Amino acid sequence: MMDTILFGLTIGAILYLISIGLSLTFGTMKVINFAHGLVYALGVYFYISLLPRLGSFLPAVILSVALVIPVSYLIERLVVRRLYGQSIDYAIIATYAVLLIGTDAIKIVYGAVPYPLSAPIRGSFSFLGASLPIYRTLIVAAAVLVFLGLTLFFKKSMVGKVVTAALDDQEGVRCLGLRVEKYFSIIFMIGSGLAALGGILYAPISAAHPYMGFYILLMAFAVVIVGGMGNMKGTFIAAFALGLLISITGRIYSQAAEVMVFVAMALVLLFRPIEDSSH
Amino acid sequence: MLAIDKVDVSYGHAQVLHQVSMEVRKGEMVFVVGRNGAGKTTLLKTICGLLSPGQGTIHYQEQPIQGLGAEAIAQKGIQYVAQDKRVFQSLTVRENLEMAAYASGKAIDTVLEQAVNLYPMFEKMMQRKAGGLSGGQREILLIARALAGSPEVVLIDEPTEGLASIVIDDILEMLRELKGTVSGLIVEQNLAVVSRLADRVYVMKEGYIVNEITDPAEISNFAAMGQYL
Numbered sequence: 292m293m294d295t296i297l298f299g300l301t302i303g304a305i306l307y308l309i310s311i312g313l314s315l316t317f318g319t320m321k322v323i324n325f326a327h328g329l330v331y332a333l334g335v336y337f338y339i340s341l342l343p344r345l346g347s348f349l350p351a352v353i354l355s356v357a358l359v360i361p362v363s364y365l366i367e368r369l370v371v372r373r374l375y376g377q378s379i380d381y382a383i384i385a386t387y388a389v390l391l392i393g394t395d396a397i398k399i400v401y402g403a404v405p406y407p408l409s410a411p412i413r414g415s416f417s418f419l420g421a422s423l424p425i426y427r428t429l430i431v432a433a434a435v436l437v438f439l440g441l442t443l444f445f446k447k448s449m450v451g452k453v454v455t456a457a458l459d460d461q462e463g464v465r466c467l468g469l470r471v472e473k474y475f476s477i478i479f480m481i482g483s484g485l486a487a488l489g490g491i492l493y494a495p496i497s498a499a500h501p502y503m504g505f506y507i508l509l510m511a512f513a514v515v516i517v518g519g520m521g522n523m524k525g526t527f528i529a530a531f532a533l534g535l536l537i538s539i540t541g542r543i544y545s546q547a548a549e550v551m552v553f554v555a556m557a558l559v560l561l562f563r564p565i566e567d568s569s570h
Numbered sequence: 571m572l573a574i575d576k577v578d579v580s581y582g583h584a585q586v587l588h589q590v591s592m593e594v595r596k597g598e599m600v601f602v603v604g605r606n607g608a609g610k611t612t613l614l615k616t617i618c619g620l621l622s623p624g625q626g627t628i629h630y631q632e633q634p635i636q637g638l639g640a641e642a643i644a645q646k647g648i649q650y651v652a653q654d655k656r657v658f659q660s661l662t663v664r665e666n667l668e669m670a671a672y673a674s675g676k677a678i679d680t681v682l683e684q685a686v687n688l689y690p691m692f693e694k695m696m697q698r699k700a701g702g703l704s705g706g707q708r709e710i711l712l713i714a715r716a717l718a719g720s721p722e723v724v725l726i727d728e729p730t731e732g733l734a735s736i737v738i739d740d741i742l743e744m745l746r747e748l749k750g751t752v753s754g755l756i757v758e759q760n761l762a763v764v765s766r767l768a769d770r771v772y773v774m775k776e777g778y779i780v781n782e783i784t785d786p787a788e789i790s791n792f793a794a795m796g797q798y799l
Contacts, residue, residue: 449672456658456669463656466618467673467715468644 293421295542296535301427301496303534304434308489309507310514310526311441312482318458318521319475322374325386326366327486327511328504329393334359334487335494335503336397339406348411352491356484363483367476375472390504397501405500430492437485438527445523454478458521510549513556571596571753572617572648572723577626577636579609579616586612588777590626594723599745599754601764604774605799610757611653613774614725617755618650619643630723644673649716653727653757655708657715659701663692666700666715674719685714688744706737713744717752724748726756730763742766759799765792 309331316324337355345351370389374382410426417423445451453474457464464471490503497503510533518529533552541548572594579587587609594600602610615621617628619640628636635643644650658666664682671681686693689710695703700711709729716724729745730738738760745767748754758764764771768789773781783789 452661452665452669453672455660456666459658459660460656462620462640462652463658464669465640466620466644466650466652467670468641468719469669469673470639470641 293419293423295538297421297423297427297431298541299535299538300431300531301534302537303531304431305489305493305507306510306514306534307434307527307530308437308492309486310511310518310530311437311523312479312486313511314515314518314520314522314526315454315478315482316371316475317515319454319461319471319478320371320375321379322371322382323379323386324371324479325383325508326370326389326393327386327483328508329390330359330363330366330483330504331486331490331507332397332499332501332504333362333393333490335490335499336401337487338491338494339401339408339499352488355491356487359487360480360484363480364476366483367479371479372472372476390508394501394504401501403501405498407498408495410495427496433488433492434530437488438523441481441523450474450477510552513552516556517559571598571631572755573627573629574613574617575627575629577613577616577623577628579612579621579623585624586777587616587623590774590777590779592772592779592782594753594755596722596753597750598769599749599756599767601768601771602755602757602774603759603761603764603771603795603799607776608774609777610774611727612777614650614727614755614757617643618648618725620650644719644721647719647722649719649721649724651709651712651716651724651726651729653731655705655712655732657700657703657708657711659699661700662697663700663703663711664696666711667718670715670718676719681718684718685711688714688717688747689740704737706733706740709733709737709741710744713741717748721752723753723755726754728757728759730758730760738763761792761795761799765790765795771795 309327313324313327316322316327334355337358338351341354342348342351345354366389370385374385412426412429415422415424445455453464453469453471457471457474461471514526514530514533517533518525518527533555536551536555537548540551574590574592577587577590578585590613602613604610612621616623619635619638619642623636626636627634630646630648635646658669661669667681667685668678671678682696692714700708703711713726713729729741733741742763745754749767771783771789772779773783783795788794
């Protein structure tokens, strides 16, 4: 059972890293950003390119995430920023187009064949009678650290406070004289960097392929809806809850594992109105 | 100081303001009265840059500001306090004021001191979440936030709406202290407040300015002004 729980927590950790950017983008900018799936995949492919050159896991991860930041800046500046205040349909169409174009670009450069990666840290440790892989445990720890770091960032930094204020009352922030777009842009890049990190951490226990962003995006949207759009704590709890739901359902009846995520999402949509700025 | 000239504003095809002209002179406290739907809030939102006029001009210190964003207008010295008493509820009282200090480039200590001078009870409330404040305290916090950057003009939308009379007295006192130090354009339906503070009153009806009351005797007779609501 412990290995099932750890598997669920690992999925939850990855879902959290990907969902938090989506959640903040929607909470602040009211933009549904399908291009998030692209930066998730792009981070992995940058990692695939850099790992052989750098020869070491951590520098390759850091540089890959760093390379995703300017790409996400361009997506925000050239596409997403033009969609502020527009109908949500335009955002879906435009960012989905970015995802399609980016995915095809990855296919052109790397090909469409899945690329297997091995876990950078092998081995396991014993806990409550179960043998738990160290790498998966580190993924969970990384997600918890990111959550704590983001919580601290939003509580202590001025950028974080401005964004928190904008989640409450965007017009109020603007009327004080602050250009919210500048702060949203920073949040967009942080969210994109975390999605790339999630992709890189997950790829060794799944596989890299150009369409990997499409699949995970649906799961991430489910997390955002269950956790509450723009709700940082809710996203964290929802990601781990849904990760555990996948793994426990998978243990009982594997075919239903991922379906349960969308069942949970449907239940939330049925019984709770969507909040756009809750904390 | 602030001159609005023949301003039209529409929401889609529905025109809400028609040829609105008015002015606010330095240090003046000007009130706008009128029934719900008269266009008072639209007027303030247009001046502060949340809405753009279809036609007409808005000049602030002789410079045109119509069409500028809310951020730019705030930086020029016009602060807007919205009607909905919507503070940054996830932040503390101190952080709300900190936000205003950051936006205006003022030292946080100066802004906190200024806020406590305005409303001494804030001293004990600094670490409280602003979302937990009463309606009156929220309004006072919003006014304190708007004043943090020492603006030249404050636009305040219905500051006493929905508040208990004891809180209205606090707000009245606060606005009275501001008289002469900052220019105000205030939308208000409580004519008792208007009669005690106004230097001039504009009456709005269905998107038009239908009257301008300048006679102090007429302004102080709020019972007579009731005909405009």
